[in-house]
Amino acid sequence: MADNSAVEFKNVSFTYPDAKKSVLHDVSFRIKKGLWTALIGHNGSGKSTISKLINGLLIPDQNEKSEIKVEGIKLTPQNVWNIREKVGIVFQNPDNQFVGATVGDDVAFGLENRGVPRDQMLDRVQRVLSDVGMLDYINAEPANLSGGQKQRIAIAGILAVEPDVIIFDESTSMLDPNGREQILGIIKKLMLEKKLTIISITHDIEEANLADEVLVLNDGQILAQDIPAEVFSKTEMLREIGLDIPFTEKLISKLDQIGIKIPQNVKTKDELKQYLCQLNLKK
Amino acid sequence: MSIKFEKVDYVYSPGTSMEKKGLDNVSFEIADHSFVALIGHTGSGKSTMMQHFNALLKPSTGTIDIAGYHITSSTSNKNLKNLRKQVSLVFQFPEAQLFENTVLEDVEFGPKNFGASEVEAKKKALKWLKKVGLSESIISNSPFELSGGQMRRVAIAGVMAIEPQVLCLDEPAAGLDPRARREMMQLFVDYQKAGHTVILVTHNMNDVAEYADDVLVMENGKLIKHARPEEVFADKNWLKRHYLDEPTPSLFASSLSNFNFEKNPLTLEQLANEIKDNLWGEASE
Numbered sequence: 281m282a283d284n285s286a287v288e289f290k291n292v293s294f295t296y297p298d299a300k301k302s303v304l305h306d307v308s309f310r311i312k313k314g315l316w317t318a319l320i321g322h323n324g325s326g327k328s329t330i331s332k333l334i335n336g337l338l339i340p341d342q343n344e345k346s347e348i349k350v351e352g353i354k355l356t357p358q359n360v361w362n363i364r365e366k367v368g369i370v371f372q373n374p375d376n377q378f379v380g381a382t383v384g385d386d387v388a389f390g391l392e393n394r395g396v397p398r399d400q401m402l403d404r405v406q407r408v409l410s411d412v413g414m415l416d417y418i419n420a421e422p423a424n425l426s427g428g429q430k431q432r433i434a435i436a437g438i439l440a441v442e443p444d445v446i447i448f449d450e451s452t453s454m455l456d457p458n459g460r461e462q463i464l465g466i467i468k469k470l471m472l473e474k475k476l477t478i479i480s481i482t483h484d485i486e487e488a489n490l491a492d493e494v495l496v497l498n499d500g501q502i503l504a505q506d507i508p509a510e511v512f513s514k515t516e517m518l519r520e521i522g523l524d525i526p527f528t529e530k531l532i533s534k535l536d537q538i539g540i541k542i543p544q545n546v547k548t549k550d551e552l553k554q555y556l557c558q559l560n561l562k563k
Numbered sequence: 564m565s566i567k568f569e570k571v572d573y574v575y576s577p578g579t580s581m582e583k584k585g586l587d588n589v590s591f592e593i594a595d596h597s598f599v600a601l602i603g604h605t606g607s608g609k610s611t612m613m614q615h616f617n618a619l620l621k622p623s624t625g626t627i628d629i630a631g632y633h634i635t636s637s638t639s640n641k642n643l644k645n646l647r648k649q650v651s652l653v654f655q656f657p658e659a660q661l662f663e664n665t666v667l668e669d670v671e672f673g674p675k676n677f678g679a680s681e682v683e684a685k686k687k688a689l690k691w692l693k694k695v696g697l698s699e700s701i702i703s704n705s706p707f708e709l710s711g712g713q714m715r716r717v718a719i720a721g722v723m724a725i726e727p728q729v730l731c732l733d734e735p736a737a738g739l740d741p742r743a744r745r746e747m748m749q750l751f752v753d754y755q756k757a758g759h760t761v762i763l764v765t766h767n768m769n770d771v772a773e774y775a776d777d778v779l780v781m782e783n784g785k786l787i788k789h790a791r792p793e794e795v796f797a798d799k800n801w802l803k804r805h806y807l808d809e810p811t812p813s814l815f816a817s818s819l820s821n822f823n824f825e826k827n828p829l830t831l832e833q834l835a836n837e838i839k840d841n842l843w844g845e846a847s848e
Contacts, residue, residue, distance in 0.1 A: 321740075323713075323740045324712065372738060427605055428605075453737050454738070456605055457766060457808045458604070458806060483740050483741060485741075522742035523741055523742075527811045530831055531812075531831060534831055534832070534835040535838065538839055539839070540835075540839060540842065553818055553819060556819055556822070556838065556842075557819060559842060560821050563844075
């Protein structure tokens with residue numbers, strides 16, 4: 281039912297002003313509530329356009345059948361501000377998202393904007409900073425933090441306004457491996473503890489592999505929506521549209537090329553490890 | 564004309580309470596025409612070092628030899644123009660530095676700035692726009708109307724059109740999709756093969772394994788290792804101690820407990836072949 285969709289697109293097209301071609305062509309899909317959905321596709325495939333449509337930063341092309349629903353509510357020019365309360369976006373470059381002089385001020389910004397009373401605000405800033413493990417830094421200057429720490433502050437700022445959906449638009453691509461792992465761990469934790477819906481837009485196939493569902497976008501159309509294991513087993517399709525395939529799939533196809541056949545039912549990294557180790561015992 | 568750092572210290576805000584050592588007694592020499600990876604965590608001194616390559620920063624003590632220049636703390640900023648032509652830096656998010664009215668003018672700016680004629684600058688700009696994979700149909704567009712991936716390409720074409728001897732890039736492929744990423748890395752490999760030095764600042768150990776023939780590892784302003792990738796990734800305990808990742812193939816190899824790898828496989832190709840050798844024995848080829 282519509283009840284378990286956090287986001288629903290029906291027959292949505294979008295054309296940028298002055299562009300000849302639309303970036304999204306008649307797209308329909310549902311993103312399930314409380315799950316982590318990864319949106320993958322090459323540069324220019326329409327991923328970021330979708331995220332901007334979800335919170336009304338962009339308006340779809342005129343079409344009677346076209347509809348966008350967030351948490352069951354139809355997006356209209358009248359209620360766009362209510363929808364924005366429900367959807368937070370964390371962007372790619374942590375340095376572009378700071379407005380406060382200290383970490384605490386920065387996280388409080390969204391709350392001040394909404395006229396939240398001061399005592400509640402102080403309370404909430406503390407709570408969300410501890411959610412992302414950054415409470416010790418409440419008085420620190422943003423400039424002195426690492427990229428991963430900055431992204432954690434950006435997440436705290438979003439959490440403070442208590443959205444239902446958080447979109448991570450390439451939020452880990454500028455981070456070092458440590459920073460990336462921290463952020464992915466926090467995403468998972470928030471999703472489980474706060475029953476948030478997570479949409480992550482990413483080129484990192486290993487990151488998409490952590491999601492519950494993967495939505496593949498190519499030239500403005502949905503090519504597939506399924507669990508990661510299913511999507512990533514379609515290696516031909518992924519290669520064709522210029523995406524990477526996960527390490528395990530790459531190794532399986534390389535081994536196949538040099539004459540080591542891996543059975544179809546071996547899919548994950550652990551299964552491949554086990555299979556190879558058993559094969560090595562039997563030789 | 565190799566690049567040589569000798570006992571280089573760099574101190575930020577000396578004499579103030581903010582004083583901090585950016586580089587601490589760094590010495591190394593890299594051969595001409597090599598592909599060098601510069602790795603280390605955020606704040607380890609990679610960017611500080613990068614800015615020394617064309618004297619945007621000058622050593623507090625110690626000396627640097629690069630592109631025929633000998634740079635010390637007292638080197639004057641005059642006469643550095645040719646150094647900047649020989650050594651180009653590409654920082655993170657170079658697309659933030661686009662500024663001209665059209666794509667073509669933006670890419671022409673570099674060569675013109677270093678004295679190329681109109682005709683020559685245009686020729687170079689067109690050549691590099693093509694090499695970075697942009698079609699000629701967009702050259703009269705404003706660079707600000709392009710997608711993020713295209714803007715990155717314009718910015719990189721703008722630097723490569725100067726055709727520097729040494730090209731140093733900070734995470735040039737971050738945020739690009741996998742195909743664009745591969746094309747971009749191949750562009751740098753081709754540039755190196757054509758007789759230039761390429762220095763890549765990166766967190767991606769798979770890229771280090773795949774492309775680099777020399778690796779500099781920084782930590783707290785110190786150069787803690789300078790070696791070939793095979794050597795850097797050979798000592799797994801050392802990597803752990805310094806919180807550095809292994810390339811995915813070598814990580815997978817270490818998890819195959821009953822296998823015996825003669826050489827630590829760094830690339831997918833090496834891994835697959837080593838697995839085959841283990842399963843079939845080397846004589847079975």
